[in-house]
Amino acid sequence: MLILTYPRLPNRPSGSKVILLFGAGLIGTSVLGALPKEKCRTFTELPFTWNNPAARSLEKKRVFQIATNSGSDTFQFDVIWAAGKAGFAATEQVLAEEDLAFDDVLDVARQLSGLPHRPIVTFHLVSSAGGLFEGEKFVGRTSHPRPLRPYGTAKLRQEGAVSHLECIKSVIYRPSTVYGYCGGGRAGLITSLVGNAQKFKVTTIYSQPGTLRDFVHADDVGRFIASKVFTRGGEGQTYILASAKPTSATEIVGIVRNLIRRPLYVRYDPAPSNALHNSYLRTAAPVEFFSMALQSGIQRTILAMEAAEFSASMKYGSLKGCYIGRD
């Protein structure tokens, strides 16, 4: 997890701001990338383990200590939960571990709101529209979630827990299918296609060729969340972050094939576990949410992955030891 502190600014005379970011995966990295760096005073990276509640208890204390270093000068804390131990196919057992870690983060938020100088604490929860509305088409702002698998149920539970926090404002983000590249973690359809094409390997797709999804680039999601962290008015809101452009697996394969200029070997799982459609009305997402065109987003993903591949080859190839930074 990361703690970023922002000093007292002329336009915010009441004090400094501290952001606690849990989760440095695809969305977490994008949020971090979208937060203003030049204004950041301190940046601290701390461990926050999934599997060991005892160790996490100590880590929690450390997080609280660092976050409150500024003393009563801090007028606002923003806690962002963009973490997830497992993906769509997670079991109840794995999700129970995630729930425990999530509860610990809620505790941190409660402790912060209980500080004597009563700072404003806002909890930003990154949920999942794909998990909540699996199998539903034409999802709108007023659609009610009907999760079909433990992952979606867990997200709904987290949303409920955040909404009922006392003295803590909450903002919930429900991104649809997020794609992009952050250098590791779980690979989605697009990163799998690109990664396997780089290695001349076959990609197995766990949906039907015509299965519809709504893809949003992680950078768009990150930018939106970062903007809500730095502007007021979103408290109590639930935002669906969708492009409202239903896209089939066939279309994704076609776009990647056109852009990557390498052979693309694809097989569809004969018993696909992820074959239900999911689409959103154009009015589902807030008007201020910008979703880049799929071609642009996929091109950006390919470039990031090619840069990473080049970087890896430079590190371990003939120029071993030469450091190549990744943007």
Add this chain to the structure above:
Amino acid sequence: MVSVSVVVPVYSGEHYLDRLADEIVSLREQLTKDGAPIDIAEVIFVDDAAKDGSAAIIDRLAAEHIWMRAIHLSRNFGQHPATIAGVLYTAGDWIITMDEDLQHPPARIPEMFAVVARTRADIVYAEAEGQIHQSVVRDLTSRTYKAIIEWLTGNRDIRKVSSFRLLRGEIARAASSICGHDTYFDIALGWYTHRIQTARMALKDERYIKTGTSGYKLKSLFSHARRLASSSQMKILRGAAIFGFLIVGVSILFSSALIFVKLSTGSSIITIRGWTSLMLVVSFFGGMLLLLSGIMLEYISLLVLRAHGKPLFFVIDRSADQPLIDYFSSR
């Protein structure tokens, strides 16, 4: 319940779009009232850099109806690309594509679904009864054009093609996603299914009848023909190769006969010296050139089709059609 997306490319429809939207709204309400398992879930207007005030009208319609949507293309790409763009924004189980000018009455959409229920088709084109333009010349030109293209390409479904289509969503989206800028949309649809039917109905091109103008100028007809040809395997190429092969065969047979006569009788059938050998050489090599050109063009057409994205196979699930079959069989 099957969901339906309606796609309308828009270029010069400011006088028609409000009425078109009203008719779609009426149909939507009527279908609900009738208990039909058909839900018009979205209407997608694709502004193909409209030359009149259509863009503002579709924006207003989208603001008035949550299930209507306006998409604006950056420039004028043409009716087919606009239709394809619209299809790629749909999520419906079925997709209706129709013109902006009320040439295609929304009220006839259930008849197209009835054809699906009866025949299990994947594509239903509206087939005009009588004279669509109420002009003998215009209608004859249209029919002749389609007949020529059908003869050139050997594609019998071309005669059925109309821009008022009911398409199975998965097939339409798959075909749209492989279409290049020169791929003919209906040819690409034919790569995914042969279950293509028509629904006969009275259609009138009101715009042409009233104003004498049509969206299809001579230039655009040629452009259509070119794209149709480049998207199809041209039957004429194979014909040329076969013709070349026949000429080579005939020249070999004829020269064999001449040599046989010369050897067996010692005399020539043709008395002019050198003419026979010259003609045989010309016909043999001419035929060979034609044959090899035909083979090369066949190879090139295979590469072109591959570049167009013609699929090797496509998996389809038609199990969701049952409510339609039940509904229309009970009527």
